[in-house]
Amino acid sequence: xxxxxxxxxxxxxxxxIFLLMVLVYIIPFVxxxxxxxxxxxxxxxxxxxxxxxxFSTNAYKMIFRDSTQLINSxxxxxxxxVVSTALAVLVMGVMAYxxxxxxxxxxxxxxxxxxxxxxxxxxxxxSYLLIVKYLHWDxxxxxYIVPGLVSxxxxxxxxxxxxxxxxxxxxxxxxDGAGELRICFRIVMPLSKPVLASxxxxxxxxxxxxxxxxxxxxxxxxxxxxxxxxxxxxxxVQYMKQLADMGQLESGAVFPTESFRYAxxxxxxxxxxxxxxxxxxxxxxxxxxGGVKG
Amino acid sequence: MRLKQNIYEKEExxxxxxxxxxxxxxxxxxxxxxxxxILFIFNYVPMIWLVIAFKDYNPNLGVFGSPWNGLExxxxxxxSQDAARVIGNTLKYSVTFLILDTIxxxxxxxxxxNLRSRKALKFYNTVVILPKFLSAVIIAFIVYIILNPSxxxxxxxxxxxxxxxxxxxxxxxxxxVILTVTHIWQTVGMNCIIxxxxxxxxxESLLEAARLDGASKWQETWHVVIPxxxxxxxxxxxxxxxxxxxxxxxxxxxxxKDVGLLYPTTDVINTYTYRALRNGSFxxxxxxxxFQSIMGCILVIVTNKIxxxxxxENSLF
Numbered sequence: 001x002x003x004x005x006x007x008x009x010x011x012x013x014x015x016x017i018f019l020l021m022v023l024v025y026i027i028p029f030v031x032x033x034x035x036x037x038x039x040x041x042x043x044x045x046x047x048x049x050x051x052x053x054x055f056s057t058n059a060y061k062m063i064f065r066d067s068t069q070l071i072n073s074x075x076x077x078x079x080x081x082v083v084s085t086a087l088a089v090l091v092m093g094v095m096a097y098x099x100x101x102x103x104x105x106x107x108x109x110x111x112x113x114x115x116x117x118x119x120x121x122x123x124x125x126x127s128y129l130l131i132v133k134y135l136h137w138d139x140x141x142x143x144y145i146v147p148g149l150v151s152x153x154x155x156x157x158x159x160x161x162x163x164x165x166x167x168x169x170x171x172x173x174x175x176d177g178a179g180e181l182r183i184c185f186r187i188v189m190p191l192s193k194p195v196l197a198s199x200x201x202x203x204x205x206x207x208x209x210x211x212x213x214x215x216x217x218x219x220x221x222x223x224x225x226x227x228x229x230x231x232x233x234x235x236x237v238q239y240m241k242q243l244a245d246m247g248q249l250e251s252g253a254v255f256p257t258e259s260f261r262y263a264x265x266x267x268x269x270x271x272x273x274x275x276x277x278x279x280x281x282x283x284x285x286x287x288x289x290g291g292v293k294g
Numbered sequence: 295m296r297l298k299q300n301i302y303e304k305e306e307x308x309x310x311x312x313x314x315x316x317x318x319x320x321x322x323x324x325x326x327x328x329x330x331x332i333l334f335i336f337n338y339v340p341m342i343w344l345v346i347a348f349k350d351y352n353p354n355l356g357v358f359g360s361p362w363n364g365l366e367x368x369x370x371x372x373x374s375q376d377a378a379r380v381i382g383n384t385l386k387y388s389v390t391f392l393i394l395d396t397i398x399x400x401x402x403x404x405x406x407x408n409l410r411s412r413k414a415l416k417f418y419n420t421v422v423i424l425p426k427f428l429s430a431v432i433i434a435f436i437v438y439i440i441l442n443p444s445x446x447x448x449x450x451x452x453x454x455x456x457x458x459x460x461x462x463x464x465x466x467x468x469x470x471v472i473l474t475v476t477h478i479w480q481t482v483g484m485n486c487i488i489x490x491x492x493x494x495x496x497x498e499s500l501l502e503a504a505r506l507d508g509a510s511k512w513q514e515t516w517h518v519v520i521p522x523x524x525x526x527x528x529x530x531x532x533x534x535x536x537x538x539x540x541x542x543x544x545x546x547x548x549x550x551k552d553v554g555l556l557y558p559t560t561d562v563i564n565t566y567t568y569r570a571l572r573n574g575s576f577x578x579x580x581x582x583x584x585f586q587s588i589m590g591c592i593l594v595i596v597t598n599k600i601x602x603x604x605x606x607e608n609s610l611f
Binding site: 010011014015017018021022024025026028029031032035043044047048091092094095097098099101104105106110113114117118119120121122123124125126127128129130146147148149150153155179180181184205208209210211212227228230231234235258261262265268269272273276277280 | 318319321322323324325326328329330332333335336337338339340341342343344346357405408409410411414416418419420421422423424425426427428429430431432434435436438439440442444445446447449450479511533536543544548551552567568571576579580583584586587588590591594595
């Protein structure tokens with residue numbers, strides 16, 4: 001009886017700590033949404049509040065009145081996110097299969113080839129020179145999609161998962177006359193859905209949140225990624241006004257600098273956060289990490 | 295006669311087997327090829343341009359036409375005042391992050407492990423993981439909304455408590471704490487997933503045996519659960535040690551908003567090389583990048599060697 005009480009007390013303390021953490025995690029989100037929905041004058045007099053002191057949707061109206069840049073950035077971001085994620089899962093999902101086969105002849109070579117990219121990288125400038133001077137991929141979609149498609153870390157995670165599948169199943173399929181590619185697509189990949197979904201989701205989030213690529217390689221505004229556009233809004237008030245000026249301001253209206261910023265942040269970050277629950281069930285299962293040893 | 299036929303048949307079978315084996319190897323090769331090509335082009339080919347680190351680069355002459363200048367570019371960096379600052383900052387942050395990441399993520403994973411309600415676990419887990427899905431830009435927005443000197447939440451609290459508001463974006467001394475807290479806040483939820491996944495594979499009977507022997511909750515955690523996590527902790531540590539000289543560019547570039555006044559405590563090697571690149575000094579930027587890569591490479595190999603010696607089953611390669 002006493003033991004049970006003690007156990008329950010432990011659980012209550014645990015829940016209390018977690019609830020405190022939840023607050024620390026939720027407050028910034030609430031604050032961003034609240035500021036985006038507050039009247040600009042009220043913001044200047046009252047500061048940022050957790051609950052809007054004067055409610056206003058002006059900032060959102062402003063964004064959607066003239067949204068050419070927003071729509072362009074959305075389109076660009078969605079295209080490169082979806083295409084590169086699909087390609088990454090396909091290429092890495094297939095590539096990890098031979099690496100997981102113990103009797104693949106070139107296993108050692110491939111593993112070393114992959115591993116080395118994790119140990120040593122040429123750095124920012126050499127990649128920049130390759131892409132700009134030789135491939136001439138600046139100001140194109142390619143630069144968002146192809147570089148970084150394959151990563152050693154992801155490959156290792158996927159391969160470790162493939163290795164844990166029962167080998168008899170693959171042998172049986174082979175006796176039935178299935179080719180390697182068929183085994184990979186029909187047996188191994190479907191059975192590894194958790195890991196592929198987790199890796200795919202993380203890759204997708206990484207791409208969606210990409211701003212460095214635009215900063216280094218893109219000068220055409222219609223090819224700016226969403227996050228890069230957002231960065232410029234945060235750092236250059238002038239850029240923000242220029243965006244909003246395209247949709248004419250009503251005379252006498254105050255330009256909602258502060259709320260506009262945060263409304264943009266909500267519009268840009270929202271989608272990814274909404275996608276996560278669909279992938280969550282795969283997460284704990286998919287992210288088991290193992291050694292790199294062949 | 296019969297014998298001969300037998301030998302013939304055997305040879306035939308062997309031949310067929312050999313062909314089947316070759317065909318198999320070939321199809322496996324083909325499956326590896328696309329990924330290998332991408333790695334080759336984007337991870338190996340750029341190494342050619344590392345020569346620029348040893349050249350007096352002149353865009354008109356091109357990378358390969360520019361004259362050699364030995365180790366001048368490295369000398370330039372290491373004799374400048376910036377070197378001590380950016381290397382010092384990078385290492386200070388990396389080591390702090392490495393230690394705190396491990397402690398916090400293991401702690402959080404243990405808390406999740408001990409939580410009995412599945413529903414609550416799922417909810418808490420979702421909440422703490424969310425910031426990891428925000429871009430460095432949005433993180434910078436969130437830090438700004440809290441630290442904004444005139445409207446921010448933190449200054450409102452300080453003033454309400456009778457203090458003076460602080461202009462966070464001009465005072466460098468606070469930034470080590472700000473960046474560390476931001477980093478932990480953003481990554482701990484995701485980092486703990488890997489530890490938690492490892493805990494899921496813990497054999498329940500071990501815990502039961504410990505309980506039967508009268509172990510308390512703490513003893514159980516210390517002697518059964520944590521040892522189970524050691525291999526994962528070691529692999530994660532080896533991987534992050536390779537990045538000691540790198541640092542999270544997004545965090546250090548976006549969050550302090552590239553404010554010059556904050557450089558003494560926020561400027562790391564990556565932000566420094568990015569600025570060098572932006573100013574067009576490709577050769578200096580490459581030289582520093584090469585230094586980072588070589589140091590990272592050495593660190594991983596050395597750590598791996600040490601791990602190999604002490605507990606070979608836990609080494610990375």
